Every structure is written in C-alpha cells, then in structure tokens.
Amino acid sequence: MEFEGVDWTELSIYFEVVEQDYDGGQDEKVLLLTKEFLQSVLMSDRETEVAYGIRQFLTKLYNNSIEYKHNAPIWKGLLEVNDDFTLIKYTILLLEHMWY
Structure with a gap:
C-alpha cells in the first residue's frame, strides 16, 4: 500500500484493522x-x-x-525516534488525542 499521508486511518487500513475499501465512517471507533x-x-x-x-x-x-509550519516539526520529530517501542507508544498517544 502506498500512503497518501493525509489521514491517520490510512494506518488502520495498512494494518488491516479495517477493510481496504473503508469509507471513512466511524473514525473514532476505527x-x-x-x-x-x-x-x-x-x-x-x-514490533519492528x-x-x-x-x-x-x-x-x-x-x-x-x-x-504547514505548525505540524511539520511534530511529524519530523516522530521520524527521528529510533526505538520501535517508543515510536509505537507515541503513535498510540496521538491516536488517543484525536478523539478527545
């Protein structure tokens, strides 16, 4: 799968949490x-x-x-996280933040 890099639910499709034809509904649940x-x-x-x-x-x-100068440093910073466990933990925290 080639990411478009516009919607976090792309990860849900990539990891087969939802089907490839996911229409974007119920984003919070996904x-x-x-x-x-x-x-x-x-x-x-x-993990790797x-x-x-x-x-x-x-x-x-x-x-x-x-x-978009206010967002780019966040994604760049995450890309600099070398430890797989830590990167996954930060991703989990970001996902939690998205529905609150």
Whole structure:
C-alpha cells in the first residue's frame, strides 16, 4: 500500500484493522481499534514491522505538511525516534488525542 499521508486511518487500513475499501465512517471507533492493535503488538515479534509501517506513513505525512509550519516539526520529530517501542507508544498517544 502506498500512503497518501493525509489521514491517520490510512494506518488502520495498512494494518488491516479495517477493510481496504473503508469509507471513512466511524473514525473514532476505527482509531480506537487501531490503538488497541498497536497496544497488542508492543513487546511482540511484530514490533519492528509495525514501526516500519508507521515510519512510512509519517514520512509521507511529513512531506505533505512541510508547508504547514505548525505540524511539520511534530511529524519530523516522530521520524527521528529510533526505538520501535517508543515510536509505537507515541503513535498510540496521538491516536488517543484525536478523539478527545
């Protein structure tokens, strides 16, 4: 899958939390399911694979947001997190923030 880098639910599709033809409805529920998925992979043998997918998405998101000076540093900072566990934890926190 090639990320567009415009919607966090792209990760939900990538990790098969929802179907490929997901129409964008019930975003809050989907983000919660994605958060639960990410929590389930922490300390598992999939941690590196999942962190790689997150980095792919963040790279595209960063490239799309360079013109928006207030967002770009956040995505760039996350891309600089080398530890897979930490990156996944920060992603979980971001997903939680999106529905509050």
